[in-house]
Amino acid sequence: MKEKFFLSNSYYQGLVQNLYGGTKGSFSLFMHFFYQYGQSLVYEKELSQSFLKLYMLELQNCEILAQVLIKMGGDNKFCSHHHKFLSGFGVDYVKDFSQIYLLDVELLEIGVLEVKNAYEKIEDKSVREMLKNVLTNKKIELGFLKETFFKKNI
Numbered sequence: 001m002k003e004k005f006f007l008s009n010s011y012y013q014g015l016v017q018n019l020y021g022g023t024k025g026s027f028s029l030f031m032h033f034f035y036q037y038g039q040s041l042v043y044e045k046e047l048s049q050s051f052l053k054l055y056m057l058e059l060q061n062c063e064i065l066a067q068v069l070i071k072m073g074g075d076n077k078f079c080s081h082h083h084k085f086l087s088g089f090g091v092d093y094v095k096d097f098s099q100i101y102l103l104d105v106e107l108l109e110i111g112v113l114e115v116k117n118a119y120e121k122i123e124d125k126s127v128r129e130m131l132k133n134v135l136t137n138k139k140i141e142l143g144f145l146k147e148t149f150f151k152k153n154i
Contacts, residue, residue: 006071016065030059054145
C-alpha cells in the first residue's frame with residue numbers, strides 16, 4: 001500500500017493529474033516549448049535561449065506536480081485524469097515565430113487560470129504551497145513571453 005503524505009481524495013488527484021499530464025498540462029507545455037527550442041536553434045537562433053528558459057521552467061513544474069501526485073498516493077503517468085495519454089499529437093507545430101508567441105501566451109494564460117482554480121479548490125496547505133510554486137513559474141513564463149514578444153515586434 002502506498003503511503004499518503006498529503007490529505008487526498010480522487011478529486012484532488014484529478015485536478016493535479018490534469019495540471020501535470022493533461023492536454024494543456026505542464027508536461028504537454030514542456031514538449032511544446034522543447035519543440036520550439038529545437039526549431040529556434042535552426043530558424044531563429046537568437047530566440048533559442050528564451051525557449052530554453054521556458055521549457056526548463058515547465059520541467060520544474062513537471063517535477064513539482066509529479067511529487068504532489070506521488071505524495072497524494074497517485075501516479076505521475078503522462079495522462080489526464082480520464083486516462084487520455086499524452087503524445088506528440090498534442091503539440092502545436094506552428095512554425096511562424098510571431099504565431100508561436102501568441103499561442104504560447106494563450107497556453108500560459110490558460111495554465112495560470114487552471115493552477116489558480118486547483119489552488120482554490122484544494123485545502124491541503126502542503127499541496128497549496130507546491131501549487132503556488134507552479135503558479136509563480138507560470139506567471140514568470142507569461143511575463144517573460146510577453147516582454148520578449150513585444151521587444152521583438154516593436
